Amino acid sequence: MARWFVTGIRGQLGAALARRLPGGEVAGADLPELDVRDAAAVREAIGRERPSVVVHCAAMTDVDGCARNPSLACAINAGGTENVAGAAAESGADLVYVGTNEVFDGEKDGPYSETDAVAPVNAYGRSKLDGEEIAIRLQPRSWIVRTAWLYGAGGRNFVHRILEAADSGRALRVVADETSSPTWTEDLAAAILHFVARTPHGVYHAAGLGGCSRFEMARAALDLSGRAGVPIEPITSADWPRASRPPRRTVLDCSKALAAGAPLRPWREALAAFLGERRP
Numbered sequence: 716m717a718r719w720f721v722t723g724i725r726g727q728l729g730a731a732l733a734r735r736l737p738g739g740e741v742a743g744a745d746l747p748e749l750d751v752r753d754a755a756a757v758r759e760a761i762g763r764e765r766p767s768v769v770v771h772c773a774a775m776t777d778v779d780g781c782a783r784n785p786s787l788a789c790a791i792n793a794g795g796t797e798n799v800a801g802a803a804a805e806s807g808a809d810l811v812y813v814g815t816n817e818v819f820d821g822e823k824d825g826p827y828s829e830t831d832a833v834a835p836v837n838a839y840g841r842s843k844l845d846g847e848e849i850a851i852r853l854q855p856r857s858w859i860v861r862t863a864w865l866y867g868a869g870g871r872n873f874v875h876r877i878l879e880a881a882d883s884g885r886a887l888r889v890v891a892d893e894t895s896s897p898t899w900t901e902d903l904a905a906a907i908l909h910f911v912a913r914t915p916h917g918v919y920h921a922a923g924l925g926g927c928s929r930f931e932m933a934r935a936a937l938d939l940s941g942r943a944g945v946p947i948e949p950i951t952s953a954d955w956p957r958a959s960r961p962p963r964r965t966v967l968d969c970s971k972a973l974a975a976g977a978p979l980r981p982w983r984e985a986l987a988a989f990l991g992e993r994r995p
């Protein structure tokens with residue numbers, strides 16, 4: 716009998732959790748075998764495994780795709796959460812809901828803490844905020860773990876895209892006026908395990924410590940992977956039109972998680988560790 720059930724188990728974070736948990740204690744599902752929009756299938760899958768904790772990682776994470784199709788974003792990120800949280804509550808499992816920095820509007824002059832007002836500025840952020848509210852309503856025994864700018868093994872993420880572009884000789888232009896908290900999926904997985912084992916339910920920010928711009932993150936990825944000679948041009952978001960409007964400054968203040976003993980570390984240190992593990 717599995718103790719953990721992970722939705723989106725083959726995504727970046729889901730796979731990191733599955734690697735970290737003992738094989739006999741983790742079950743999970745992903746597309747195509749389980750669509751979280753299918754309430755009956757979600758109830759059946761979670762009911763069958765009878766987990767003590769459900770970690771809900773599945774989401775529509777393509778932020779521009781969410782802007783182009785907000786009703787699909789809502790169906791997956793809010794409707795899917797309704798199904799997962801409802802099934803977790805029905806089967807007596809606690810819930811971890813993975814939230815996002817994009818619930819904030821990015822206009823604060825400083826890092827965001829858990830008590831700051833939420834005000835999403837794009838469809839992804841709105842759908843993920845709806846998911847938070849639904850999760851807490853249907854399963855009060857929830858940890859809402861907000862994170863940002865995830866990267867990890869096997870994922871299609873910003874770090875991989877930068878290194879691929881550098882290796883293919885494409886000119887690199889990266890926005891310097893969007894800041895947040897780069898987070899390695901391995902560190903977030905460790906923090907989630909810590910919350911479940913040792914901290915009361917509630918909202919937590921868990922991300923790489925400190926903050927940086929997309930440009931600084933790209934520069935660090937190149938420098939730390941032996942590509943220090945590759946040039947990047949800093950640009951502004953106005954030079955990089957997108958379907959979605961990203962919030963400008965959403966560095967996450969993780970002091971609540973740190974005070975609770977979560978094993979987080981500075982974003983640059985984590986990025987160095989990730990790149991050190993990655994094959995060239």
Ligand SMILES: NC(=O)c1ccc[n+]([C@@H]2O[C@H](COP(=O)([O-])OP(=O)(O)OC[C@H]3O[C@@H](n4cnc5c(N)ncnc54)[C@H](OP(=O)(O)O)[C@@H]3O)[C@@H](O)[C@H]2O)c1
Binds near residue numbers: 723771772774775865
């Ligand atoms: N990535 C970030 O920078 C970031 C930042 C802050 C918060 N988060 C949150 O962190 C969590 C994990 O993110 P991640 O980067 O690991 O995402 P990811 O790699 O995109 O993984 C999400 C998984 O969910 C699956 N999925 C999508 N629609 C689904 C559906 N209708 N039913 C079931 N599964 C579905 C995806 O399958 P397909 O690949 O086939 O679509 C994918 O395997 C998400 O809740 C996300 O909102 C992510």
